[in-house]
Amino acid sequence: MTDTSSIMIKKRSYGGLTTGTVAPWVICTAILLVLPYVFQSNSALTIMNQMAITIVFALAYNMLLGQGGMLSFGHAVYMGMGGFMCMHVMNWVEYQNIPLPLPLLPVVGGLFGMGMATIIGSFSTRTAGTVFAMISLGIGELIAASSVIVVAFFGGEEGVSGDRTYGLPVFGYEFLTKIEVYYLTAGWLVLSALLMYLFSRTPVGRMANAVRDNPERAQFLGYSARWVRFYSFCASGFFAGVAGGLFAINFEILTEENLNLVTSGSILLITFLGGVGFFFGPIIGAIVFTLLQSVLSLQTELWQLYVGALFVLTVMYFPGGLAGVIMMHVAPYKLGKLNTLVMPYVKTLIPAAIGILGLASFCEIMFHFKHAAVGEHDMSLFGIEFSTHSPIPWVVIIGVTVLGFWLAKRNSAELRETWANANVMTVPKEGGAQ
């Protein structure tokens, strides 16, 4: 036994790049490269850029929340401050002819975000608990409030705007078109994500996990929990600032909205929705949230209600977030039982989806009934036109909702049973596996 395991140790190679670790990066980069050929419209490019920026910000945020166990209610400050600084620099480039190529602007944002984080972190990272959360909230409020006071930096209510195209052309690119900005943003996305991933693999990144799990024990291993938190905080501030710089390049304007508590709250929501326990969680959260925000908001005024409900349900039933849900399936996959889950899923999730759509329809018809202009009785849902003052649509909607949920509930027992079976090894007749 000892012999075989020591041979195993010798065989394990360290530091080598394996397909397992490199493949996801290559695939994601390839997807980023071809996406603009699939979705060519300007609005699609805008959404994708927005997505990329949110991903960088959410990953930066998760360096605190997921990796370091620090719950911040004011992280928009670092993205916002980085963004504002970048807008100023963009304007200096334009008026003072500073030779700074536009693609390097996010570095400025990053350094400024990190500078802010160094100052704030020097006292806020003393503990990770409630005190840290409250300080982050206070600082968030403070900076948001000073945005109307320090007009020279924050530009008051109009914010600060500029024009990215007046800088030095880089290899002939002036970043006039959306597609050029897309590739710039995507490049920074890959670079930042990679650096953040690598950071989590460094000694201080590993110790961030240790301090998150058990700050006291970490102290007895020679590490000051406070310094470990401080380094994570600064690194997170850097990448938040990079996201701010990307925002400045994309939208050419920053306002108070970029650093207020609403933005801070939504990045928490996005990160949690995606899942704090896995590196890729915030990426999924950012993609899903941006899609909901941009697609759903075109369809309905109530989109925030639905996003809120999704968030609450995630927190209650899937605290691991969407990434957690995905990773739950690794065990059944390894046992080769993923296929047994397909039918139960279909039988439960389709009725559930119908029930949810029915419930949403109910919210919509109710909302229309109460808030539409006087005399305006017609509305359409899923392409069907009807009058909100006729009882038929109400009956249909309520009926479909109840039926959907009833079916889902009835079939969920089978799903639960299959799920339990899919997670245990089928014991061979000879007996114990261990």
Add this chain to the structure above:
Amino acid sequence: MTAALELEGLRKSFGKTEIIRGVDLSIGKGERHAIIGPNGAGKSTLFNLITGRFPQTSGHVRLHGHDLAGKAPFEINRMGLSRSFQITNIFPRMTVFENVRCSLLWSMGYKYSFWNMVSKSRALNEGAEEILEQINLTSRRDLPAGVLSYAEQRALEIGITIAGGADVIMLDEPTAGMSNTETDYIVGLIEKVTEGKTLIMVEHDMGVVFGLCDRISVLVYGEIVATGEPEAVRADQAVQEAYLGAALEAEH
């Protein structure tokens, strides 16, 4: 020769109650020293004072002749003192391997490095594997530490404690709550991993104490009533009274 650890007039009060009431003790280099005494005598508190978890009310703690007054636990650890806890204190969400690797980082000089990859260092990873092998947890390598059995977690706790290569090791009731076989396993492990080091342990199992330790101190109500070699302490009148007293109390 300076002692590895020296306590002088050490006192600690929580509010009005004085828990440690003037402890003087000198433990030599390479010595294996047991601290025994009834529950609530202040053994864990004494450990906490030595390792900087609590500040003392008065008195001195010296490690290799250096006064530890005002030093934080991480500073004391860097001076070569490492401890385990009576209540298992590990990193439950990290893998077993990661637990051990993290405890090697500082002693291998990585400090707060963010330019090294932990997976790239052969010395670091092989060191961690070696310790896993020593504490018999190689088969549990990739499990989250929180799911290990109680005995395995205790073994991991010891692994984390010795990993950093500290030369003074303090173990607080390493065999508490273990079955006989588990105790034998842990004792063998302690013997193996503390070879040539200074060991200070709190232990209730007298078999373990007599088998493992060079000297014993008996702590009763915050005071050391006897210190000496196992045989001498066993014969000591005060010790017998202390334990007899405790035994009588337990009968009520």
